[in-house]
Amino acid sequence: MNTPSPQPGDELAARVESITAALGTAGNRIPAEVGARARADLDRVTGRLALGxxxxxxxxxxxxxxxxxSMFNALSQLDFADVGVIRPTTSQAAACTWGGSAEDLLDFLxxxxxxRIGRESALTGLDEEELAGLVLLDLPDHDSIAEGHAGLVDRLLPMIDLLIWVLDPQKYADNVLHEKYLRELTHRHEAMVVVVNQxxxxxxSGLDHIRADVRRLLEADRLSDVAIILASAKTGHGVGMVxxxxxxxIAAESIAARTMRAELDAICERVGGELAPATPALPAADDTAAQLAGASGIPAVADSVRLAVAGVGPSASSRVQPPASSRIEAVRExxxxxxxGALPARWRDAxxxxxxxxDAFYSRVSETVTAVPLPPVNDVRARRVRIGGLVLVALGVLAGLVAGLATGVWVWAGSGGGAAVVAxxxxVLVARGMRSRTAKARSGAxxxxxxxxxxxVVAEELDEPARGILADHESVLDATTR
Structure with a gap:
């Protein structure tokens, strides 16, 4: 079973919800004026979304x-007078809708x-599915109420996906049309069509001349890429092209959706200006711990443990002293x-x-390094092995002395004393190696x-609190960059 594709309205509504939630997450970590403007713009988009x-x-x-x-009737294939609903006039806008109600939108317009009339409501079936979703407006004649019509066009323009200029073949060069309308709408050139009616x-034989002359006028109006259709609502010529x-x-995304998408993009761009390009990652806690250990003199203490354990005579390792607060603060900073460092000031402050x-961080670090007990510096096994070796050496030497006294010659290598000395x-060498290994192990441990x-300490005092701030930043960044 195929999952239906999300509709533009659903997608935009979800995006509005996501950005709204992101603003709540960001809170005072973005400037108040940026948040206020974003919320006002989101309210406007939400209101427009309600219209569909x-x-x-x-x-x-x-x-x-x-x-x-007449072109309105030809396109709708309805004679409003015949169906008894409405008849377009030159003083008020009229509308025909295809494929469902658009009452809220028409109220807004x-x-x-x-x-108003619904195309399918006057028929016995949905026979024009390719035009489903169309709202066709018949606006008042621009020259009969020019002043009022100008205001109407201005109000409706942001909602209009296509402007179809219907021209009289005898009056297409009308100055009012070109100077007050067409030349003022060059920014909408991609959403215009000119239909020379009647x-x-x-x-x-005169059609080619009319087309060429209309093209010349449009080029003068900086509308050279606007399509021209020669038509007759009366005979049906060209109506199919319209x-x-x-x-x-209709097959393209509506201007309402494109406009709202652009507005949401603008909101995200402004909010995104108060964010870092990417959410920074936390450094490895072990790296920071190593810095703290160095600032606390722990490597020197560990080295003293190694020397003490490896030494032969009685010795003691260095005591752990509370670290200098300035060094611990330097690690924190x-x-x-x-x-x-890459975060904007408000996020960095947060x-x-x-x-x-x-102070709290220093206290925690100081307590931690002083609370770890130092390892013992005596290696009992190595000491016993060394003492045993010294005893064997002494016994071997003594054996040699006894043999020398008996023979009058100092010869002990073959008397058994030599073997004891060697053993x-x-x-003694084995004990030395044992102490060295124990020293390294205890120092390392x-x-x-x-x-x-x-x-x-780093995880609890720095990383964990920071994760909340960084997660918020990532959430806001995600909502404003997708």
Whole structure:
């Protein structure tokens, strides 16, 4: 079973919801004026979404006598007078809708309820599915109420997907049309079509001249890429081409959806200006722990443990002293720079406020390094092996002395004393190696334990509080960049 594709309205509504939630998440970490403007813009988009974005609004615009209303009837294939619903006039806008109600939209557009008709409501089936979603407007004649019509066009323009200018073949060069309308709408050139109507009243030999002359005028209006259709609402000539243009526009995303998408993009761009391009990652806690250990003198203490254990005589390792607060603060500040350096000031301040403060962090680090007990410096096994070796050496030497006294010659290598001396020396060397290995192991274990405890401090005092701020930043960034 195929899952239906999300509709533009659903997609935009979800995006509005996501951005709204992101603004709540960001809170005062974005400037108040940026948040206020974004919320106002979102309210406007929400209001427009309520009207629906699946409608394609097409407006027929023209002057008195252009046959605009006849073209309206030809496109809708309805004679309003015959169905007894409405009859287009030159003073008020009229509308015909295809494929469902658009009452809220028509209310917003200011189309009187008596000037509306639903295409399918007057028929016995949905026979024009390619035009489903179309809202066709017949606007008042621009030359009969020019002043009022200008205001109407201005109000409706942001909602109109296609402007169809219906021209009289005798009056297409009208100055009012070109100077007050067409030249003022060059920014909408991609959403315009010019229909020269009533060509049935013109000799066929003159059609090419009319087309060429209209093209010349449009080029002067900086509308050279606007399509020109020669048509007759009376005979039906060219009406199919106009309907094909309607179908083409309907197949594309509506201007309402494009406009709202652009507005949401603009909101995201402004909010995104208060964010870092990417959410920074936390440095490894072990790295920070190593810095704290160094600032606390732990490597020197661990080295003293190694020397003490490896030594032969009685010795003691260095005591752990409370670290200098300035060195611990320097590590904390370095961590904040690494994590928050790329963040805007408000986010950086929020990060600094969320993690442990200088005093609390110093106290925790100081307590941690002094609480880890130092390992013992005596290696009992190595000591026993060494003592045993020394005893063997002593016994071997004594055996040699006894043999020398008995023979009068100092010869002990073959008396058994020599073997004892050698064995004793081997034991002494073995004990030395044992002490060395034990020294490294205890020193390393002590250093690892302190590092582990400090890593836990970093995780609890810095990383965990920071994760909330960074997660918020990532959430807002995600909502404003997708």
């Amino acid at each position: 974005v699946h409608h394609t609004v097409v407006a027929l615009v023209g002057g008195t006598g252009s046959g605009k209303s 200011g189309v009187d309820e008596t000037r 060509v049935d009243t013109v000799p066929e 309907r094909a243009e309607l179908a083409r526009v 370095g961590w904040l720079d690494r994590v928050g 990060l600094a406020a969320a993690v442990a403060g200088p 004793g020396l081997v034991c 002590y250093l690892a334990r302190v590092h582990g405890e400090l890593a836990r």
